[in-house]
Amino acid sequence: MRAVISAYARFACSLAGQLHAVRSVGGAIRLLPLILAVFVVTIASLSVLSQAWRAFRLEAYRPAVPSELYDRKGRLITTFFQDQRILVPEKDIPAHLRQAFIAMEDNHFYDHMGISPQGIFRAFLINLQAGQVKQGGSTITQQLAKVVLTDQKRTFTRKIKEAALALIIDAIYEKDKILHLYSNQIYFGHGNYGVEAASQFYFESPVSQISVAQAAILATLPSSPNRYSPLRNPHLSRARLQHALMKMIDLGFLKIADAVKAEAEAVQYYGALNISPTETAFGRRVDHAPYFSEYVRPLLEKEFGKQALYNEGLKIHSGLDLDHQKAAQEALWRGLRQQNAISRNYFFSKQLELSREYAPLLSLAQVALNLPELNPAKRFDQYELHMSFFEDFLDPLELVNLGFGGDEKLDAMLLALRADNPFANRYLAVQGALAEIDNATGEVTAVVGGLPFSTQNQINRALQMERQPGSAFKPLLYAAALETRKITAATQFPDSPIVSIDEQGDLWMPENYSSGFRGFITLRDALRFSVNTVSIVVAREVGLGNVIPTIARELYVTPQQIPYNLSIALGSHEVSPLGMARGFSHFARGGESIEPVLLKQVFDRNNKLVKDFTPQQKKLQVISAGAATITRSLLETAVNTGTGNSVRKVGYKGYAAGKTGTTNGYRDAWFVGFNKRYTAAVWVGYDRPSLSLGPGQAGAGVAAPIWANYQNRIAQAIADDEPYLRSTELTEVTYCASNGLPARESCSETYRELFLEGTGPETGNKIDLGESVETDISMPVTIEKKSKTKAPDFFEGDDE
Template identity: 30%
Template sequence: MFPCKSASSPSAGPADGLEEAMPRPQAHAPRGKAPAAHATVAPPARRRSGLGRLLRVLVLVTVWGGLALAAGVLFFAWDLPRPETALVASRRPAVTLEAADGRLLATSGDLYGERVRLADLPAFVPGALMAVEDRRFRSHFGLDPLGLLRAAVANWRAGRVVQGGSTLTQQLAKNLFLTPERHMRRKVQEAMLALWLESRFSKDQLIEIYLNRVYLGAGAYGVDAAARLYFGVPARRLALWQAAILAGLPKAPSRYNPRSSPEAAIRRGTEVLGAMVDAGLITAARATEEAAKMVLPPRPSGDAGWFSDWVQDDLADSFPGSGDLALRTTLDLRLQAVVEARLGALLAGPGAAAGVTQGAVVVLQASDGAVRAMVGGRDYRASPFNRATLARRQPGSAFKPFVWLAALEQGMDPSSTVSDQPLTLGGWSPGNGRWRARGEVSLEEALAHSINTAAVRVLLAAGGARAVAAVAERLGVQGRFPNNASLALGTAEVTLIDLVAGYAPFANGGMRVTPYGIAVAHGGGRSLAVPNPAPVRAVSAEHAAEMRRMLAAVVSRGTGRAAALPGRMVAGKTGTTQDFRDAWFVGIAGGLVAGIWLGNDDARPMEDVSGGTLPARLFHDVMEDTIR
């Protein structure tokens, strides 16, 4: 409120100039009497009225503003959890995995380690966390306006979200009390809970709670559980380089998991050491010395290690709580053994001769997406990185079925014709390999023989790259899709498991499935609901049947003949990337969809290995041993 000047002041009010310019009203004495010597002139009514209106507006704004503030607080706070209940220490559950037939598959230790005290930990454990996640933790009040401003500027410059502004206290509030949903209401609640935590606990207590409760991947909550899981030591005996790796996990526990992604974990740990140098906690020489020590020991392998890791990766979201879990999985141990043996033999024999060092296989049930077998590499002990679920590669011509489906949905059919003649788009001319142009071929023949020039024309007829990418995403294929005609030749980047799931609608009548590995769950003495999405209609039954017919032509008379099984209906598609860097086969047989990738981790070219050679043969061998 601005100060008001006195009515008797020579400079009073905005109307002062008007009062001197206009004649003042005269006071008149009663008839027959002289005017009083000191008669008082009343102030203008307009002036009193303006001041009153201003006071009324201020009162109304205060009252309604207070009511609006109260309503806002009530809106955001009415369903807030009781913070005290989330701070109660949780017991340490164990996880038991069973195969589909009930045989023991794997067991894992407690999800929660021992409760640690800040005084018992090396100083660099909390130091590393604060250096990389919240350098001003000791000085802010739970929210960090400077950090939010810095993140906003960085995100604006990048044109996307590249940096977050959440404090450790906000992260703690989210992890303890809230769901992972991302919307404005949850962010406001997160801020309110962060302020409550700051008022309730000291900074040392907050960082201690965080270290005991933060999720650090592979089902491990708290720094002690993670230290035992990844390094085989309690948290109080962590080395600096180990603490740096753990401090890097909260950003993305799955991506930087030392068990499944050791190289990514080491890179992230090195970043944390650099942040500690910037924060003045260690010297650059010490950081270099510790980075050189970052060697993650291979985890002892059990049966189906890649599958077990994959199944347990999302347990925190699927089964929140602290009870012991007994999980019946979808894994078929006999089929898993066949896949492991056949892939191992191929890599040791013809694969080695052709310069192939790695491979991955996923077999799922076409009707609902249950994963029956999964191999994520050559040797789990040597490399637990799961190439079936985490590695993104170009699928080559194995992506073409989504182009063909888009064309069917635009009114074409398997007998529709397309030119296989050379073409040039903006200086780019796709080649056809050994195929000799015939002029016009049917869609079925073009897919069977994987004709690249025809594929580009089919993509253009189907509406272009964006339309085809939308079809692939609708069927469950997530990846990076270029917005140009090269997408017809498989220049997207996808995972094997997504690609296999994308073929399932061609086998099951048009239903999209989501791959899953847990069929039945028990915890705390009762059955638990398993959050497996049900199949949903993604393709018409007619188009699904037409796609399966054309994919069968690939195997019967096209590039996938090596996958054929006598007396069995087999459908599928081959895929080969430039310079033979990746070779794929995704096939359908006996109610199963199986995908195979062969290549090298460093993308080194293989020697003339295409999708129709070793991958198609491996599919044949696996299915021959599986389908009776």
């Protein structure tokens, strides 16, 4: 209250001094602004006194500050905000910027007591004539009071309160402090608040390093940020800049020679401007991992509320690693660009085949229906041709074919073209995803949800999309089967035709990728070459009821969520890329459970811990250490000499264990694998599950090279990371290749294999497979069966 009284006392003394100076009629006229000011202040007193306490806490005012998302090494990923504001200390605001503000906003800032009576009177007359508030006449102190302490509505009442609060602020704080607070609060256009955010937006420079010309440009903005924006109205902005420089010369802040130099620098700035007039601070926001940040954003909103997330300056630490993220984005996007070219050419080749085989019919359709020329042989690489085919040509062609009696082969071809058309949506492209998890800590170190993030492409396919993994699912099945101790890696299974009957009564005849059969083959070789028939036999002979509960633990779902169907042996159960990476991480962790760590600690703007999201790694045994160790060994074989060998062919020489996956019709391509510390899953396909990547576009040739490319890019960054491969000692026994039994002296070809305790080469090889391999997959087992669900598509296996 003393400060309030002091403010009014100072104002009264100033008024008395000016009254004493009056000696003429002209002086009496000059009294009018002072009399008006007394009237204004008196009217405002009662309403302001109730709010005066807020002025005392102005220095502790908490402006809206963006929250910041960091990676696990403390590096900034992105910011979350509605208004971009970066607080800057007083020492970092250059003197020429403070002078520019005084020149443009308040010439007598260091002389008045917070308000300018002459300015108030001038604004009063203008507003009275207009019948509304048209001009403020505000000092810097009044502007600060407006943005911090009032509702900012353009009313006479607000102006009265603003003036009274300015008097109090001026009585409490030093002038330099007021100017510092002002510099951090004022709006500069395009979503930027405060001089630091504005400087970085307009000049890509911290405010401490801006030139005189740049300072003058900033000083022109507070009065009308949109009108004088150098991006929206460069001509008006430049004229306003010249006015600012002249004012600085008049007030003695700038020499003429320096002003000329600043003007020349500004000319270059305006000439080089290459920023869209609609650009905003949010649009300019740096985001090094947009798929990740946009995934955690709603989680943070739910936990803390939008107000806190966007305005309270939270410091959010995550499990992401920007080194891994950058390498993952580069590797995936490079692979997807290449795959888009391949998959589109595959589709174009179908049209080429059509045009060659049915050229007369095409010509007839063109003439009869007045259609544009359609000749893929001449225009094979033109995208417009293929759009024209589907928009203008496909329906008429079917009508012409029908009119001539209908060619069955042509009907089938047209139907296939419709089914595989990647241009039904002209924005549709081959997409992909990569998710990586740290086997030691559970931190999700890389998340790439598709092609570069944009307003048209925001689906996080790494975390939010589930697809059938094809043969990449087999290691989960084999680990569960090994766990039962009914089979071993050396058990021999028949690779021969299988006929099964689903619960709808339909026949199912799964095939291998090569469409051939190898006879009896061990489990290790079955995974090495991704033999589908053996996976079916394993699931059938071990029993779905014995493997599904374990698979459910590996995928952190309930047994009821996994289809009670032999098709799961070939990957019919849909899983996300992160889910696959998590499932495979057990093989590197010795069978221990792992909780993915997306978010870790969150601190407030004062670095006080607000929330710790880091889950406790309970290290429960999902599968035994022995089963995990053997499965890991099988995956090493698959990479070094099996379907995953493309990892080696593209140049990756480090440790790797993993498995390819391809779904029916080459609709999905997978590779899931781990190095000595991290497990990563790569998926490639169309968002529309019915579309094919093209013949031969299997996991080995599509996803595995992306995985290997990523490993090569990240190799140096993880060179010093401590390996995390957990295993257990197992019995190693020599067995005979011809029958899978313990080797005798007469055996001509022997192998060594790992075995769980209580098992050996004879385990599983005594299973009576019977004379027929036919089975009814609807037969009951020990877990609850889902009601009448038809089996999904089945799979062809992987490219060798």
